[in-house]
Amino acid sequence: MKVLRQHSWSFWRLTVQSASFALLISIPLLNFYLNFNLIQGWYQSLSFGDLWFVSPLEGLERILITRSIYGPLLVGMLLPVVLALLCGRVFCGWICPIHYLSDLTERVKGVITCSKRTKDRWLLPRQILWFALIGELLLSLIVGAPIFVFMSPPGLVGRELMRLVFFHALALEVFIIVGVVGMTLITRRFYCRYLCPLGGLLALIGHKRKLRVVVNPNSCIHCGKCDNSCPLGLKPQQGEGEYSQCWNCGTCVDVCPQESLSYRWRGWSSGEQHGQK
Amino acid sequence: MGMSFSPGRRTFLRSTLLGMLLAPATAAARRRYAYPVATNVLRPPGAVPEEHFAATCIRCGRCVEICPYLCIKPLDIRSGVNAGSPIIEIENIPCYLCMKCVDVCPTGALRRIPQAQTRMGVAVVDRYTCVSWKDKILCRTCYSVCPFMDKAIRLQEFKPVIDERHCTGCGICTHACPVPRQQGGKAVNVEPIYAREFTLPEEAQQIGGAV
Numbered sequence: 001m002k003v004l005r006q007h008s009w010s011f012w013r014l015t016v017q018s019a020s021f022a023l024l025i026s027i028p029l030l031n032f033y034l035n036f037n038l039i040q041g042w043y044q045s046l047s048f049g050d051l052w053f054v055s056p057l058e059g060l061e062r063i064l065i066t067r068s069i070y071g072p073l074l075v076g077m078l079l080p081v082v083l084a085l086l087c088g089r090v091f092c093g094w095i096c097p098i099h100y101l102s103d104l105t106e107r108v109k110g111v112i113t114c115s116k117r118t119k120d121r122w123l124l125p126r127q128i129l130w131f132a133l134i135g136e137l138l139l140s141l142i143v144g145a146p147i148f149v150f151m152s153p154p155g156l157v158g159r160e161l162m163r164l165v166f167f168h169a170l171a172l173e174v175f176i177i178v179g180v181v182g183m184t185l186i187t188r189r190f191y192c193r194y195l196c197p198l199g200g201l202l203a204l205i206g207h208k209r210k211l212r213v214v215v216n217p218n219s220c221i222h223c224g225k226c227d228n229s230c231p232l233g234l235k236p237q238q239g240e241g242e243y244s245q246c247w248n249c250g251t252c253v254d255v256c257p258q259e260s261l262s263y264r265w266r267g268w269s270s271g272e273q274h275g276q277k
Numbered sequence: 278m279g280m281s282f283s284p285g286r287r288t289f290l291r292s293t294l295l296g297m298l299l300a301p302a303t304a305a306a307r308r309r310y311a312y313p314v315a316t317n318v319l320r321p322p323g324a325v326p327e328e329h330f331a332a333t334c335i336r337c338g339r340c341v342e343i344c345p346y347l348c349i350k351p352l353d354i355r356s357g358v359n360a361g362s363p364i365i366e367i368e369n370i371p372c373y374l375c376m377k378c379v380d381v382c383p384t385g386a387l388r389r390i391p392q393a394q395t396r397m398g399v400a401v402v403d404r405y406t407c408v409s410w411k412d413k414i415l416c417r418t419c420y421s422v423c424p425f426m427d428k429a430i431r432l433q434e435f436k437p438v439i440d441e442r443h444c445t446g447c448g449i450c451t452h453a454c455p456v457p458r459q460q461g462g463k464a465v466n467v468e469p470i471y472a473r474e475f476t477l478p479e480e481a482q483q484i485g486g487a488v
Contacts (some may be wrong), residue, residue, distance in 0.1 A: 031342040037381075045337030045383045052383050057336040062384055065332035070385040145331045145358035155336060159351060159361055162338050171353035173360065 009250030015094070017100040024097060024158050028165035042158020043096070045076065052076040053063055055155070056084065056205065057198040061146045064137060072113055081205055088206030092192060092199050093247030097157040098177075099192065099231075102184040109185060120187045124194050126245060133200030152198050153180045153191065188231045193245075203244045208264050213241030220260040226252035236261055296341040305363070313352055313359045314469040317368050317451055321349050321399045323379040323390040327469070336361030340378035348372055362386075367448025367467055372397065374424060374447050393425065398446030398467040400429070400439045406456050407464035409436045419450035421464050437465070446470070 023039075039048050040047040046053045051266060054076030083090065091097055116246075140147045148155070156173050162250040164170055183190035192199050213236055226236040229251045234240040241261065253261045280308055312327050325333050341362050345456060348370035354360045365372050374395060379387045398420045402419075404410040409417065419437050423430040428443040430450060448467045456464040 028342060035345065037343050039339045040342050040381065041339045044335050045339060046380065047339065047383075052333065054337075054383050058337075059384075063333055066329055074385050076383050134311075143358065146335075149336055149358060149360045150354070155361075159336065159338055162342065163351065166341065166347065167350065171360075173300060173354050185353075 008254045010254050013249055016094045017103070020095045021097050021100050024161055028162040032165050040156065042162065043091075044152070044155040044158070051078055055152075056080050056267075057152060057201045058146070058148055058155070060201065061137065061140050063146055065140055065144060065146060082252060084202045084205040084209075086206075086209060087198055087211040087248060088209035088244065089202045089247035090211070091202055092196075093249035096154050096192075098180060098196075099155045099189065099249075101157070101177075101181045102189055102192075104230075105181055105184055106188070114222065116212040122187045122190070123233065124232075126193070126243075128194040129196070129200045129203065131195045132195045133204065136197040148197065148249075150176060151195075153177055153196070154198065188233070192247075193232055199247070207244035209244075210262055212266060213246060213248065213250070213253060213261055214264040214266075215239055215241065216262070219258045221258055223257065225228075225255045225257065226261055229255045298420060302465060311357070312469075313362070313364055313408055314398075316466050316468055317366065317448065317463070319365050319372075319446060319448070319467060319469060321363050321378045321387055322366060322372060322374065322376060322395040322397055322445075322447075323382075323387040324397070324411050325386055330386060331362060333361050333384055334362045335384050337383060338363075339381045339383070340387060343377045343381050344375055345375060345377065346370055350380060354473065365448070367451050368463065369452075371448035371452040373449065374445060390452065393443070393445065395445040395447070396470055397448070398443050398469045399444045400436055400446065400448075400450055400465050400467050401465065403461075403464045406461050407437065410464075416455065418453045418455055422449050422453040439465075 008104060008148065027039055027042065031040060039046075041047055044055050044058050051073070052072065054073055056077050059073050059077040062073065080091070086277055136147050136151055150173075156177050160170055160174055160177065162190060180191045187193070215236055215238075220237060223239060224237065227234075227238075231249065231251060232245060232247065234243055234246055236246075240246065247264070250263070253263065278450050289421075314327055320327065320330060321344075324330055335401075336351070338351055338361070341351055348365050348367075348368065349363045351357050352364050356362075363378075374392050376390075376395075379389050380387075402410070408414040415435055415438065417432060417435070419431055420426065420430045424447065425443050425445065429440055431438050432438060436483065446467045446469075450465045451463050451467055454463040454465050456462070465481055
């Protein structure tokens with residue numbers, strides 16, 4: 001923990017995000033030019049040798065639509081689901097290429113316009129995220145075909161990178177990615193906040209997660225810096241860091257001048273505060 | 278009238294809703310989108326039936342990445358809900374039945390299957406354009422390249438004949454067929470087994486164009 005705190009959480013997050021994005025680029029390169037098949041795929045299914053991951057949303061949708069269970073699929077979904085159970089939406093905050101690209105877009109915009117922070121121009125009720133998830137699953141069941149092929153941008157990024165390496169061309173899906181990333185200029189992480197079904201599912205799985213951002217009310221001076229910094233528009237100062245939709249990115253922990261905000265590993269029930277440091 | 282939900286009614290509503298969600302999708306729902314498979318455009322080996330394929334595949338692209346011949350391509354968004362799912366255009370690059378893709382599929386969209394039992398489609402010899410059948414020229418390209426020579430393609434009086442019992446639909450014969458496009462396309466084509474519309478080429482046009 002001490003080694004970690006030598007740098008800010010943003011530093012670590014950016015490192016992990018960059019590494020994840022580099023992985024997305026290097027996997028098709030390795031497969032195409034070196035025939036190195038040990039690591040494969042992207043965030044719909046990723047394989048390291050015989051360790052296979054399957055994205056929970058895609059796996060769930062496949063099970064719902066085909067009405068059949070497939071063992072390898074369930075095993076592949078196991079680790080991501082456990083991660084979400086323990087840590088919530090950490091995939092969104094620390095790995096997802098859309099968040100990374102949005103972050104970069106925001107930084108570039110900050111440099112161009114010399115403004116430190118993007119305003120959230122269009123705010124909607126946070127509950128829309130749940131309806132996006134339910135709507136997506138219901139629509140898939142009605143159509144009898146998965147809708148995530150358009151609505152799951154993290155997968156699209158991987159697919160387009162692969163297409164670029166393998167076929168030296170991009171498909172029209174790029175415009176979905178550009179649109180999703182571009183929406184961050186209107187409201188920060190607009191898609192992640194309100195529309196991403198994968199984020200919704202991970203939040204739902206992790207609504208009783210262990211890793212949370214907790215505010216210490218004794219040292220908090222109510223400066224509001226954390227409320228302004230949260231890319232999801234949550235208010236950590238009012239304890240919203242414990243909301244299921246928080247993706248544990250640690251931006252608020254970094255900006256807090258009093259160090260009142262911190263990551264905490266806590267028990268399953270939210271009221272359980274004693275017995276830990 | 279009070280809106281008090283009796284336990285019986287609640288159970289009924291719940292089970293109805295659950296039933297609606299879990300009941301098998303009707304065939305009509307599956308037909309709402311067009312199948313991307315067509316003549317010479319096929320799914321990789323071991324694929325589940327086309328009506329289940331779009332739902333079973335999670336578009337992870339690992340079959341595309343592992344294919345050593347680059348014959349598997351992901352579809353793009355113009356194919357609607359089939360965007361991202363794998364397809365083989367055998368006229369460009371046929372499937373050489375290395376069976377690597379079936380080993381990496383995490384969802385069971387491609388099931389493990391012995392090489393000889395693969396049924397991606399079935400080859401059909403067009404006797405109106407095939408030079409062996411039409412012009413009595415001794416061309417036996419398809420026969421020579423077939424990985425199941427003398428089983429899937431036999432020569433009958435020096436003319437190629439397909440045996441559906443052995444043809445895997447790999448498309449190597451189609452890829453090799455020397456009949457040029459101007460003469461109405463390949464003389465041996467692979468039809469998806471579940472094709473609904475299969476029409477023979479128009480006779481007059483073929484003979485006119487062959488001159």
